[in-house]
Amino acid sequence: MLYHSTRNRQLSVTAAEAIAQGIAADGGLFVPESIPELSAADFDALKGLSYAERAARLFHLYLTDFTLDELRECTNAAYASGSFETENVQEIATLADGTMLLELWHGPTCAFKDMALQILPHFLTRSAKKSGVDREIVILTATSGDTGKAALAGFKDVPGTRIMVFYPEDGVSSMQKRQMQTQEGENVRVCAVKGNFDDCQNGVKAIFTDPEMQAALAANGMQFSSANSINWGRLAPQIVYYVSAYVTMLEKGILKPGERFSLTVPTGNFGNILAAWYAKQMGVPMQHLVCASNINRVLTDFIRTGTYNRNREFHATVSPSMDILISSNLERLLYHMTHEDDAQIREWFGALKNEGSYTIPRELCERIQAEFSGSFWDDAQTKEMIGKVFGENGYLSDTHTAVGICAAREYQASAVEKLPMLVASTANPYKFGNAVLEAVDTVPADADEYAVLDLLQAKSGMCIPKALAELKTKPVRFTDSVAQDEMPAYVKAKLGIV
Ligand SMILES: *Cc1c(COP(=O)(O)O)cnc(C)c1O
Numbered sequence: 001m002l003y004h005s006t007r008n009r010q011l012s013v014t015a016a017e018a019i020a021q022g023i024a025a026d027g028g029l030f031v032p033e034s035i036p037e038l039s040a041a042d043f044d045a046l047k048g049l050s051y052a053e054r055a056a057r058l059f060h061l062y063l064t065d066f067t068l069d070e071l072r073e074c075t076n077a078a079y080a081s082g083s084f085e086t087e088n089v090q091e092i093a094t095l096a097d098g099t100m101l102l103e104l105w106h107g108p109t110c111a112f113k114d115m116a117l118q119i120l121p122h123f124l125t126r127s128a129k130k131s132g133v134d135r136e137i138v139i140l141t142a143t144s145g146d147t148g149k150a151a152l153a154g155f156k157d158v159p160g161t162r163i164m165v166f167y168p169e170d171g172v173s174s175m176q177k178r179q180m181q182t183q184e185g186e187n188v189r190v191c192a193v194k195g196n197f198d199d200c201q202n203g204v205k206a207i208f209t210d211p212e213m214q215a216a217l218a219a220n221g222m223q224f225s226s227a228n229s230i231n232w233g234r235l236a237p238q239i240v241y242y243v244s245a246y247v248t249m250l251e252k253g254i255l256k257p258g259e260r261f262s263l264t265v266p267t268g269n270f271g272n273i274l275a276a277w278y279a280k281q282m283g284v285p286m287q288h289l290v291c292a293s294n295i296n297r298v299l300t301d302f303i304r305t306g307t308y309n310r311n312r313e314f315h316a317t318v319s320p321s322m323d324i325l326i327s328s329n330l331e332r333l334l335y336h337m338t339h340e341d342d343a344q345i346r347e348w349f350g351a352l353k354n355e356g357s358y359t360i361p362r363e364l365c366e367r368i369q370a371e372f373s374g375s376f377w378d379d380a381q382t383k384e385m386i387g388k389v390f391g392e393n394g395y396l397s398d399t400h401t402a403v404g405i406c407a408a409r410e411y412q413a414s415a416v417e418k419l420p421m422l423v424a425s426t427a428n429p430y431k432f433g434n435a436v437l438e439a440v441d442t443v444p445a446d447a448d449e450y451a452v453l454d455l456l457q458a459k460s461g462m463c464i465p466k467a468l469a470e471l472k473t474k475p476v477r478f479t480d481s482v483a484q485d486e487m488p489a490y491v492k493a494k495l496g497i498v
Pocket of ligand 1: 111112146229266267268271272273321322400401426427
């Protein structure tokens with residue numbers, strides 16, 4: 001299987017090249033030339049297998065320049081090595097009203113990003129070898145909080161790689177900041193940016209695509225790659241968990257073969273929900289995809305009107321990993337849904353860059369609406385839902401997942417056809433402890449982030465994840481902070497390039 005750029009379909013690369021490069025030189029995203037389809041028998045054949053084995057077989061459909069055994073090495077290292085808390089890697093919880101939650105946060109950093117970032121380093125180092133890259137790989141990552149920590153955990157001390165993470169100074173939760181500032185490893189570096197997530201992401205993209213910067217790295221035996229969800233190596237593992245979740249629902253008898261269900265995904269960069277859309281194209285019988293947002297409602301507006309407009313106020317919310325105004329992965333969806341009209345994609349994404357907005361034709365908007373709907377929820381509604389779910393089920397959900405539950409309930413209430421609803425549960429509630437505790441109890445004025453964890457545990461009986469509890473005694477290693485325009489110089493200085 002070959003991969004094209006969304007901005008130039010004549011450009012063809014192998015999976016290994018797509019993963020090693022991260023983003024196409026023309027600024028486009030790599031997309032598969034076709035989407036493999038699975039039959040009922042194919043789904044059956046995945047029953048009874050471990051997560052690692054299922055994943056290897058599914059990756060083999062997309063990463064065709066890897067052998068099945070190479071993929072098994074990768075999936076065993078990522079999913080069968082004990083870094084996930086549960087043997088199944090992902091779990092499904094069911095609420096009293098029948099809503100199912102796909103818990104994707106049992107990995108080492110307590111957010112769904114681990115599902116992809118535990119395996120990406122294995123893909124990336126092998127991809128580099130396959131595509132003849134013998135330079136040191138420098139991972140440059142912008143994070144709204146969770147990607148950064150998950151990428152640091154995945155790439156920590158991986159030979160042949162270095163990783164630098166930029167996060168918005170005041171745009172992450174105190175626990176997220178702690179997780180990053182205390183990161184161990186010889187090849188890691190973390191820096192705050194005075195700005196929001198989009199400033200971080202724009203800063204990183206500018207460095208990536210700067211020819212002078214690329215030349216400077218090459219002269220020093222280095223090359224950039226990306227751990228953001230623009231990298232196909234991030235998206236493929238996310239497709240896998242939706243297919244695997246479907247097989248698990250079949251195994252458990254929650255669904256009969258061919259029976260349809262709907263899915264809600266709390267969305268920021270549009271990566272997680274796009275992975276679900278790919279799984280749907282592969283044959284997972286999803287009826288409808290609900291795109292849940294916080295008050296940074298740019299995607300809700302886009303789905304409802306066909307105009308994407310990032311010229312609006314940016315809001316910091318209790319679901320910071322969705323505080324995003326530029327949802328990069330939408331470009332992939334539009335590429336597929338315009339039947340690979342790369343000229344059109346260049347025009348829209350050029351307009352997004354230059355004017356901050358673009359509008360798709362009505363006909364296309366209607367086709368998107370046939371598959372997706374969107375809704376947005378503010379912090380008060382989010383917390384109210386956390387309280388409600390806890391009251392009804394004794395179950396704690398994190399702020400992002402709660403936004404998803406709000407959207408799922410609203411969709412179900414008005415849906416003509418009542419189908420089972422699965423909600424992607426994207427983080428462990430302790431990661432956003434302050435907001436979650438506020439939702440179920442009162443937060444004492446003098447409580448620091450660790451006292452909050454203890455109070456939440458006392459209230460809910462749910463165990464504090466070890467990875468968060470142990471941060472308390474870890475030394476803070478990284479306190480640097482720069483403005484967006486200082487990022488290139490910072491990167492050069494820390495890489496030792498002049
Ligand atoms: C990253 C993240 C999201 C948003 O996912 P996208 O793929 O960016 O849409 C939602 N919830 C949590 C907890 C996250 O870390």
